[in-house]
Amino acid sequence: MVDHAVLLEGVTRTYGNGATEVAALRQVSVGFTRGSFTAVMGPSGSGKSTLLQCASGLDRPDSGAVLVAGQDITRLGEKELAVLRRDRIGIVFQAFNLVPSLTAWQNVILPSRLARRRPEPARVHELLNRVGLAGREGHRPAQLSGGQQQRVAIARALLSRPEVLFADEPTGALDRRTGHEVLALLREAVDAFGQTVVMVTHDPEAAARADSVLVLTDGRIDDVLDRPSAEQIGLRLGGLR
Numbered sequence: 011m012v013d014h015a016v017l018l019e020g021v022t023r024t025y026g027n028g029a030t031e032v033a034a035l036r037q038v039s040v041g042f043t044r045g046s047f048t049a050v051m052g053p054s055g056s057g058k059s060t061l062l063q064c065a066s067g068l069d070r071p072d073s074g075a076v077l078v079a080g081q082d083i084t085r086l087g088e089k090e091l092a093v094l095r096r097d098r099i100g101i102v103f104q105a106f107n108l109v110p111s112l113t114a115w116q117n118v119i120l121p122s123r124l125a126r127r128r129p130e131p132a133r134v135h136e137l138l139n140r141v142g143l144a145g146r147e148g149h150r151p152a153q154l155s156g157g158q159q160q161r162v163a164i165a166r167a168l169l170s171r172p173e174v175l176f177a178d179e180p181t182g183a184l185d186r187r188t189g190h191e192v193l194a195l196l197r198e199a200v201d202a203f204g205q206t207v208v209m210v211t212h213d214p215e216a217a218a219r220a221d222s223v224l225v226l227t228d229g230r231i232d233d234v235l236d237r238p239s240a241e242q243i244g245l246r247l248g249g250l251r
């Protein structure tokens with residue numbers, strides 16, 4: 011049996027109603043295997059962010075199930091869902107979302123502090139080391155490059171050892187070289203630490219770092235590409251525009 015970190019079954023999400031109704035996701039079923047790296051691609055408005063938000067518990071589908079560690083998170087109350095998100099799901103956004111007045115170290119431990127936990131300093135050190143920020147623990151976001159800020163955000167998302175790390179265009183605000191560094195880090199999370207990564211991206215080169223690429227069109231999974239090259243992805247998506 012395939013071991014899924016996250017499994018979506020028949021997930022439908024509709025925004026608005028009547029004349030303004032938009033079906034952002036239509037009966038989407040997909041599993042993210044533990045220890046895999048998946049890229050989610052598709053034209054603008056095809057439902058990529060909605061998929062990520064429903065899978066991560068930030069948004070609730072209208073119907074269908076989202077299983078995280080075997081538990082259907084669509085059936086949880088707000089409090090239970092907040093706890094599950096905090097403990098089992100990591101999220102990284104294009105805009106880093108760091109607190110400007112806090113240092114890299116303080117930003118990484120902020121979610122656990124808010125949960126009244128004291129993370130092991132050795133673990134925080136190890137993570138900051140792993141993302142290449144040793145020696146910069148005391149820097150504030152403004153004193154770090156975009157790529158370094160994104161790496162702080164990734165360290166923050168990984169601190170709780172989540173089942174899955176969701177990333178919504180994590181390299182969208184970065185230049186090519188810095189974007190490559192961030193992608194290498196996500197790849198390492200999967201290859202060396204067996205974590206599960208699901209990443210929305212518009213960039214075929216970024217998507218080519220993943221094990222598979224889900225292609226969404228109009229709220230449905232149109233295709234799944236297995237270890238495609240950037241060229242293959244470009245050709246596949248070019249046909250959708």
Ligand SMILES: Nc1ncnc2c1ncn2[C@@H]1O[C@H](COP(=O)(O)OP(=O)(O)OP(=O)(O)O)[C@@H](O)[C@H]1O
Nearest residue numbers: 025026032033034053054055056057058059060061
């Ligand atoms: N909060 C909302 N209210 C109304 N409609 C929404 C909302 N969020 C998304 N939509 C609509 O749902 C559809 C899917 O949006 P979504 O943001 O998931 O697409 P996307 O593939 O991530 O797009 P992009 O690549 O432009 O970020 C779009 O038609 C969008 O306009």
